[in-house]
Amino acid sequence: xxxxxxxxxxxxxxxxxNATMNCSYKTSINNLQWYRQNSGRGLVHLILIRSNxxxxxxxxxxxxxxxxxxxSSLLITASRAADTASYFCATPPxxxxxxxxxxxxxTKLNVKP
Amino acid sequence: NAGVTQTPKFRVLKTGQSMTLLCAQDMNHxxxxxxxxxxxxxxxxxxxxxGEGTTAKGEVPDGxxxxxxxxxxxxxxxxxxxxxxxxxxxxxxxxxRTTDTQYxxxxxxxxxx
Numbered sequence: 001x002x003x004x005x006x007x008x009x010x011x012x013x014x015x016x017x018n019a020t021m022n023c024s025y026k027t028s029i030n031n032l033q034w035y036r037q038n039s040g041r042g043l044v045h046l047i048l049i050r051s052n053x054x055x056x057x058x059x060x061x062x063x064x065x066x067x068x069x070x071x072s073s074l075l076i077t078a079s080r081a082a083d084t085a086s087y088f089c090a091t092p093p094x095x096x097x098x099x100x101x102x103x104x105x106x107t108k109l110n111v112k113p
Numbered sequence: 114n115a116g117v118t119q120t121p122k123f124r125v126l127k128t129g130q131s132m133t134l135l136c137a138q139d140m141n142h143x144x145x146x147x148x149x150x151x152x153x154x155x156x157x158x159x160x161x162x163x164g165e166g167t168t169a170k171g172e173v174p175d176g177x178x179x180x181x182x183x184x185x186x187x188x189x190x191x192x193x194x195x196x197x198x199x200x201x202x203x204x205x206x207x208x209x210r211t212t213d214t215q216y217x218x219x220x221x222x223x224x225x226x
Binding site for chain 1: 117148153154156157203205213214215216217218220
């Protein structure tokens with residue numbers, strides 16, 4: 001199975017609510033990245049958290065990383081209809097396994113106006 | 114500054130036909146990647162390049178070939194298309210290291226009949 005797996009697969013919330021997505025991975029990482037994909041578009045980088053960081057903020061985004069549990073979470077606060085998209089976590093490869101750049105299968109977020 | 118562009122945007126092939134997908138970036142990035150995205154599978158790395166004139170296999174390279182004759186271009190070729198290659202193909206690039214943020218193109222939707 002793949003390195004990074006998101007949970008839940010789908011999430012539907014009302015505008016203004018918070019959305020939380022989780023990502024689990026299997027091997028040690030240098031950093032973990034979150035990307036957003038709007039329907040029919042390419043992926044857009046949201047935020048990168050390094051293995052020695054526990055929490056990072058960017059606007060309405062908050063990312064946490066727990067290397068002991070090999071998991072990360074993405075929190076979007078005060079969600080907007082424009083946040084409707086799929087969200088992916090990605091774990092870049094280590095030094096000796098370059099071709100193992102993993103993306104999870106994503107969480108599909110629907111924010112209802 | 115166009116970022117990462119891909120041509121064509123859509124293509125329909127018959128089994129056994131060949132085609133080339135073109136990826137171009139104007140950010141002077143060293144590393145370039147080709148992914149395919151299938152429903153429920155996330156992105157999987159096909160081939161990558163760490164510089165002009167170099168290419169290497171990713172996670173799912175069979176049935177594809179690539180070339181990087183110029184730093185700004187990364188071509189993905191299908192010599193004899195199969196229905197299993199029906200997918201959305203994304204090109205991405207990073208500046209200098211595999212752990213950097215990836216910049217994605219808008220994708221090419223390929224259908225093989």
